[in-house]
Amino acid sequence: HVRGQRDAGGSLSLFYRLPHHLLAVSHWVAGEIVGLGIPAERVEVVYDGIELERMDPAADGMAWRRVHDLPEDGFVVGLVGLLIPWKGQQLLLDAAPRLFVALPDLHLVFAGGTPAECAGYEAELRDRVRREGLEERVHFLGHVAEMAALYNGLDVVLSCSTAPEPLGTMVIEAMAMGRPLIGPAYGGAAEMIVAGESGLLFPPGDVAALVAAIVRLHAD
Structure with missing residues (x-):
């Protein structure tokens, strides 16, 4: 579940390759993930809710x-x-x-x-x-x-x-x-x-x- 952490020294790019699927809180975050080389088909957008x-x-x-x-x-x-x-x-x-x-x-x-x-x-x-x-x-x-x-x-x-x-x-x-x-x-x-x-x-x-x-x- 990704909320937009910044990639520090390329570590996130490596980490994001481990899960089978990634949930991004917005299309902007999804784009950032794909920009790190993660296949788009492994990323889905699910907006956070509120109480x-x-x-x-x-x-x-x-x-x-x-x-x-x-x-x-x-x-x-x-x-x-x-x-x-x-x-x-x-x-x-x-x-x-x-x-x-x-x-x-x-x-x-x-x-x-x-x-x-x-x-x-x-x-x-x-x-x-x-x-x-x-x-x-x-x-x-x-x-x-x-x-x-x-x-x-x-x-x-x-x-x-x-x-x-x-x-x-x-x-x-x-x-x-x-x-x-x-x-x-x-x-x-x-x-x-x-x-x-x-x-x-x-x-x-x-x-x-x-x-x-x-x-x-x-x-x-």
């Missing part, structure tokens, strides 16, 4: 906003995921100046814990927010236990990953909660989101396209 009982559509998103000092009448966009560099928090901060000019009611949320080895990265993000005077509009929530309330408290759920997500569990969770989604047009997000129907896709790393997608959903 639907944790996704309560009736969860009180407005109460969640009040707990986190977010305005009930604001437009709240959340990047849900660990604070690690490839999740793309810096990309969203690159977009922030244009977004705040275009959308005066916008608030940006980073929801996710920080691994110990990425404490310096979180410090860089917080320092950048302070230097750019964005502390009233950019919010760091850390680990969030009540995911259903989080999703219902967001107007838009965002993925800004700067490397392809093997699957993207938060995309599946957000869709289960009926939340509008924006994600990069590669990896698992591009397989989950039907562009223009269940969400919007933007070219990976394209700040202008990310801004346009958020502004579009604000107007929808």
